[in-house]
Amino acid sequence: MKPLDPRLLRLSRTARGFIVAATGTGVLRTVATIAIAWGIAAAVTLGIDAVRVGRVPEAFGPAVALLGGAFVLRAVAAWATDDLAARAAAKVKSEMRTTVLARAAERGPSWLAGRSSAGFATTLGPGLDALDAYFGRYLPQLALTAIATPVLLVAIGLGDLTSGLIILFALPVIPVFMILIGLATQSLQRKQSDALAKLGGAFLEAVEGLATLKVFGRARRQVGRIGAVTDEYRRGTLGVLRLSFVSGFALELAASLSVALVAVSIGIRLVDGSLGLGAAMFVLVLAPEAFAPIRQVGADFHAAQDGVEASAAVLDVLDDDTATGSETTAHLAAPAAAALSVRGLTVRRPDVVIGPLDLHAERGTVVVLAGPSGSGKSSLIAALRGVLPHDGTVVVPGPAGAATADRTTWADQRPRLVRGTVAENVALSATPDAVDVLTALRDAGLDVDPGLPVGAGGSGLSGGQAQRVAVARALYRVRRVGTPLVLLDEPTSALDAEAEARVVAAIRGMAADGAVVVVASHRPAVVAAADVRVDIGTGGSVTVRTGVRA
Secondary structure: OOOOOHHHHHHOHHHHHHHHHHHHHHHHHHHHHHHHHHHHHHHHHHHHHHHHHOOOOOOHHHHHHHHHHHHHHHHHHHHHHHHHHHHHHHHHHHHHHHHHHHHHHHHOHHHHHOOOHHHHHHHHHHHHHOHHHHHHHHHHHHHHHHHHHHHHHHHHHHHOHHHHHHHHHHOOHHHHHHHHHHHHHHHHHHHHHHHHHHHHHHHHHHHHOHHHHHHOOOOOHHHHHHHHHHHHHHHHHHHHHHHHHHHHHHHHHHHHHHHHHHHHHHHHHHHHOOOOHHHHHHHHHHHHHHHHHHHHHHHHHHHOHHHHHHHHHHHHHHHOOOOOOOOOOOOOEOOOEOEEEEEEEEEEOOOOEEEEEEEEEEOOOEEEEEOOOOOOHHHHHHHHHOOOOOEEEEEOOEOOOOEHHHHEEEEOOOOOOOOEEHHHHHHOOOOOOHHHHHHHHHHOOOOOOOOOEEOHHHOOOOHHHHHHHHHHHHHHHHHHHOOOEEEEEOOOOOOOHHHHHHHHHHHHHHHHOOOEEEEEOOOHHHHHOOOEEEEEOOOOOEEEEEOOOO
């Protein structure tokens, strides 16, 4: 397990800046520590001289002033480090979450389908929140150790060479303990991270299936299941804490014995007169400080392990280039085109090969992908969006330089609604346009208050209402952005005949406004509204028929 993953520095400018800033404050703290040791030694020796001669030496005042200034400088440097750490942690978490979500959007649903949604959310949520300890304690201490340890060792050697050599030979004992403890902690921490993802997955599954579980009288069984997973996570947490306390005790013991060796050596030489009191005081004050940074970085390493594991998981996601097998095109600039042009489009699934599809649709055309469930309609929609690897070419209508995602409006067959109001879900914005939202809801045949609260996953709305919110979302985007391609995946599967007729009229309205509308559906009313019908057989065969509108 790396103490500092270089990928984090490559991906985050904030992290790089923080390391530089933490190094600067570490230099100030080290200088202040040496000044404090010198000030204490000078004040003590001058105080003894004052008792012996009966008056306070002139140098006593400057020594005390230096001591006070050094304490203030060290306190300011420590405060600056904490403040910088808090700001850096917040910015790095935001940067990493934004980058990962953008990368997930580029790779598309096929990549997300291969991952645990609960584990992914746990990593991006409470997982990355653990970076607070990583940036707040571990990285500042790591920077301080890299600077303070050699500088303090040199300062002690200049004060007393024998004590410097004792500390030099004793210091490697602590890193050896740290490595051994780190190896023992690594597997335990990874299990703990997996247990947290498992707990999140169990809770999410129970919430998503709660309605079905209540229907069959199995809801209360989930209490025991989640309780067992929670208890497993609790035991793992206690195991990590036990190991952290034991490791901290081992590091404290090694450092204390090393400092004791220095103190005994200094005491013997003070008695025989081979070492002066000032040098002895200076070395005695600095000796614990020489061990403190490396000892503390070992203790903070355990406190930051949750953040290390979470950041490693996120960085692995960003480095994962095998998710889709080829680069998606949704976010790449495309040439100008006046129509949807598809040549030799073939999608290869593990169970079937769909295509090839050849299609040319001018703006104002409604294309319906018809076929039984599982035949591949959604796969073709994903290929047209540019988020699913495929053979052949797809040219989406739109101006030159615009990416496929910017030219396209898409509504999935599973309405993905978030906590907020109906209007916010339609506009996907905290400040929706009230007039356009009402128009979109009316055209989608949904008579609900735009301010109606919606829970996570669309709770508070029926299945048909949620589906019409997704259609209204597409209508809102088309009206606001004017995308020339509209892709709708089973937009009427949960609607009655009257509501379906309203949606079909909205589909024809979008086409009349100049868009190419591609609809995946097996409903007769939708198929009857098609200008071009693409029949997909169970074996992946594709047949294109034009002029089929009833």
